[in-house]
Amino acid sequence: xxxxxxxxxxxxxxxxxxxxxxxxxxxxxxxxxxxxxxxxxxxxxxxxxxxxxxxxxxxxxxxxxxxxxxxxxxxxxxxxxxxxxxxxxxxxxxxxxxxxxxxxxxxxxxxxxxxxxxxxxxxxxxxxxxxxxxxxxxxxxxxxxxxxxxxxxxxxxxxxxxxxxxxxxxxxxxxxxxxxx
Ligand SMILES: [Mg+2]
Ligand SMILES: [Zn+2]
Numbered sequence: 001x002x003x004x005x006x007x008x009x010x011x012x013x014x015x016x017x018x019x020x021x022x023x024x025x026x027x028x029x030x031x032x033x034x035x036x037x038x039x040x041x042x043x044x045x046x047x048x049x050x051x052x053x054x055x056x057x058x059x060x061x062x063x064x065x066x067x068x069x070x071x072x073x074x075x076x077x078x079x080x081x082x083x084x085x086x087x088x089x090x091x092x093x094x095x096x097x098x099x100x101x102x103x104x105x106x107x108x109x110x111x112x113x114x115x116x117x118x119x120x121x122x123x124x125x126x127x128x129x130x131x132x133x134x135x136x137x138x139x140x141x142x143x144x145x146x147x148x149x150x151x152x153x154x155x156x157x158x159x160x161x162x163x164x165x166x167x168x169x170x171x172x173x174x175x176x177x178x179x180x181x
């Protein structure tokens with residue numbers, strides 16, 4: 001039995017549709033195959049964690065509490081489908097509005113907090129996201145990276161794998177589970 005693996009998931013454009021500035025609970029719209037993929041990963045024993053940049057707070061488009069409430073609602077939706085997210089971390093900053101911070105992806109501040117909370121090492125992590133900042137985030141921390149290319153953003157940083165949705169992510173994890181990705 002190998003050590004537990006942690007899937008570090010981006011939120012917008014990875015699990016739910018990225019409508020660019022997500023602020024309201026009514027903006028929650030799951031991407032195709034997202035719930036199926038998360039279910040498969042959970043069944044394979046991966047621990048699921050969400051780490052997301054939420055500069056909408058720095059932009060004053062919504063409050064910190066709004067994002068907390070949004071994430072709670074999202075987790076409730078997922079739980080109703082049997083998917084349990086172990087924790088959610090977000091960065092409320094943006095350099096233009098609040099100055100530099102240590103947590104905005106691709107900086108690794110948030111995953112370091114998660115590593116402390118859960119006691120994992122870089123070798124136990126797989127980073128999933130739809131932007132270069134997500135791939136760079138995973139590389140900066142020293143984990144494996146999978147890019148979910150839903151067609152919304154152009155990317156240049158090569159991830160270890162590139163797929164179209166979270167179900168395809170789960171397929172990759174299933175096929176590489178024997179050689180411990
Ligand atoms: Mg995203
Ligand atoms: Zn931050």
